[in-house]
Amino acid sequence: MTFDFSDYGALLQLVQASVLAGAVLGIVGGLIGVFVMQRDMAFAVHGISELSFAGAAAALLLGVNVVAGSVVGSLIAAAIIGMLGSRARDRNSIIGVLMPFGLGLGILFLALYPGRSGNKFGLLTGQIISVDFDQLGLLLGLSVAVLAVLVVIWRPLTFDSLDPEVAAARGVPSRTLSLVFMLLLGLTVAVSVQVIGALLVLALLVTPAASALRVSSSPVLVPVLSMAFGLVSAVGGILLALPTSLPISPFITSISFAIYLACRLVGWRRSARRRVES
Amino acid sequence: MPALQITQGALGFGGRTLWRSLDLAVEPGEFLAVLGSNGSGKTSLLRAILGRQPLDEGSILIGGEPVRRGDRRIGYIPQQRMIAPGTPLRGRDLVTLGIAGHRFGLPVTSAATRRRAESAIEAVGASRYADRPMGDLSGGEQQRLRVAQATASDPLLLLADEPLTSLDLAHQRGVAELIDRQRREHDTAVVFVTHDVNPVLGMVDRILYLAQGRFTIGAPDEVLRSDVLSALYGTPVEVFRRDGRVFVAGGIESAHHHDEGVDG
Numbered sequence: 001m002t003f004d005f006s007d008y009g010a011l012l013q014l015v016q017a018s019v020l021a022g023a024v025l026g027i028v029g030g031l032i033g034v035f036v037m038q039r040d041m042a043f044a045v046h047g048i049s050e051l052s053f054a055g056a057a058a059a060l061l062l063g064v065n066v067v068a069g070s071v072v073g074s075l076i077a078a079a080i081i082g083m084l085g086s087r088a089r090d091r092n093s094i095i096g097v098l099m100p101f102g103l104g105l106g107i108l109f110l111a112l113y114p115g116r117s118g119n120k121f122g123l124l125t126g127q128i129i130s131v132d133f134d135q136l137g138l139l140l141g142l143s144v145a146v147l148a149v150l151v152v153i154w155r156p157l158t159f160d161s162l163d164p165e166v167a168a169a170r171g172v173p174s175r176t177l178s179l180v181f182m183l184l185l186g187l188t189v190a191v192s193v194q195v196i197g198a199l200l201v202l203a204l205l206v207t208p209a210a211s212a213l214r215v216s217s218s219p220v221l222v223p224v225l226s227m228a229f230g231l232v233s234a235v236g237g238i239l240l241a242l243p244t245s246l247p248i249s250p251f252i253t254s255i256s257f258a259i260y261l262a263c264r265l266v267g268w269r270r271s272a273r274r275r276v277e278s
Numbered sequence: 279m280p281a282l283q284i285t286q287g288a289l290g291f292g293g294r295t296l297w298r299s300l301d302l303a304v305e306p307g308e309f310l311a312v313l314g315s316n317g318s319g320k321t322s323l324l325r326a327i328l329g330r331q332p333l334d335e336g337s338i339l340i341g342g343e344p345v346r347r348g349d350r351r352i353g354y355i356p357q358q359r360m361i362a363p364g365t366p367l368r369g370r371d372l373v374t375l376g377i378a379g380h381r382f383g384l385p386v387t388s389a390a391t392r393r394r395a396e397s398a399i400e401a402v403g404a405s406r407y408a409d410r411p412m413g414d415l416s417g418g419e420q421q422r423l424r425v426a427q428a429t430a431s432d433p434l435l436l437l438a439d440e441p442l443t444s445l446d447l448a449h450q451r452g453v454a455e456l457i458d459r460q461r462r463e464h465d466t467a468v469v470f471v472t473h474d475v476n477p478v479l480g481m482v483d484r485i486l487y488l489a490q491g492r493f494t495i496g497a498p499d500e501v502l503r504s505d506v507l508s509a510l511y512g513t514p515v516e517v518f519r520r521d522g523r524v525f526v527a528g529g530i531e532s533a534h535h536h537d538e539g540v541d542g
């Protein structure tokens with residue numbers, strides 16, 4: 001691969017909007033990831049992303065807005081999982097059935113698509129640089145909307161995720177909340193598919209939160225760290241990929257994995273020290 | 279006005295009657311223990327009081343108002359389920375969620391909520407470990423924090439579902455005393471579901487004993503008697519007393535009751 005920093009400034013201007021979209025997605029992914037972990041839904045994220053991929057591929061084939069296709073696919077998957085899989089075991093089997101179906105549909109649509117093959121591959125492994133300006137605006141808008149709703153339902157959603165029985169007794173509308181959460185998750189996945197690709201969505205929606213949980217149990221520090229990890233991974237990945245001829249997703253996934261390893265190390269050393277002290 | 283009033287209540291499960299014609303009034307400050315073996319409808323009774331399961335017949339009033347879901351005048355201690363290590367939740371957070379966790383909007387904890395959580399934590403003697411992750415705490419410590427969570431909003435009625443299961447004797451005593459103090463000092467009515475009455479025997483005012491789709495209500499000395507329980511179960515049941523403890527042997531689900539006598 002070749003690194004060329006000579007006109008990095010000019011490149012950066014070109015991709016400014018992509019960096020911004022990446023940054024916002026990093027933040028939203030990090031935050032929603034906290035709930036993905038608390039509600040044990042990492043597998044659901046993967047399942048939704050495959051249907052999102054199918055939706056985007058269908059949109060590509062039909063010549064309509066790819067982001068919209070991705071959103072529709074995501075929301076259908078999120079709704080199915082949300083309505084049928086309230087219990088973890090049911091949920092996992094539904095996802096296990098949906099996922100290959102979605103992936104298969106997507107591959108079919110791509111095979112039928114006569115256009116450039118770069119676009120095809122992009123849906124699976126990320127293509128934010130090739131997303132046009134209007135679509136970037138849509139991605140940004142979706143992310144900000146998800147962020148706003150997430151903040152408003154933050155407290156009851158935390159209560160419902162961590163202490164469901166008492167939350168129900170205190171009047172937290174558990175069913176409504178979990179459907180709203182699935183909707184937010186679907187939208188975030190749809191955005192992520194555009195940025196990092198359907199196969200790698202977990203790197204932005206699960207890894208940052210999993211890393212944060214390794215080093216803290218504070219309900220304030222965990223989301224803040226997770227958000228920071230998501231931001232660093234997404235933006236860092238885009239910026240590093242810029243002067244190379246490589247796609248951005250391996251950079252994002254590597255940074256987020258490195259952060260995870262570092263957090264495991266910190267958490268491990270801390271608990272080893274606690275064992276020595278006690 | 280009674281904190282809890284059930285009139286002609288009936289509830290079934292899977293075509294089987296759990297109980298019917300249940301008339302029950304629990305006054306503020308009263309401590310009612312609900313006894314009975316597994317499947318006798320103890321937990322269903324709590325679910326009905328929480329508004330999560332409608333009665334087949336009859337009505338429930340909480341402080342004079344019809345029962346509804348999410349009535350925040352009720353404090354609830356759920357059946358003990360250990361919180362897993364690694365869960366991002368400290369004791370203080372659990373108590374705070376109990377006070378303000380139902381509120382939508384910016385997740386900012388007000389100073390008043392923080393003070394209330396603090397005093398509830400102090401009241402159960404959990405200050406020392408309230409800032410550690412719940413998953414790192416022992417069952418007894420977790421349960422003290424659960425009492426703090428359920429009493430932080432000074433409820434009219436406190437429901438406890440087997441709150442002492444899997445605690446050692448010292449912690450059973452400690453947690454039971456916290457609940458007893460809450461009703462004495464704050465006039466909270468207590469409905470305490472348990473399969474072993476011994477840890478709370480000196481505290482309960484009345485016992486509701488459920489068995490065989492029937493029930494009996496009365497002071498402990500009126501209910502925990504061989505003739506009363508034999509009539510309830512419809513089969514010979516023996517009640518022994520020794521060192522201020524009560525042991526029940528016999529009944530249809532006798533194996534369960536034997537266990538009670540041994541470990542309780």
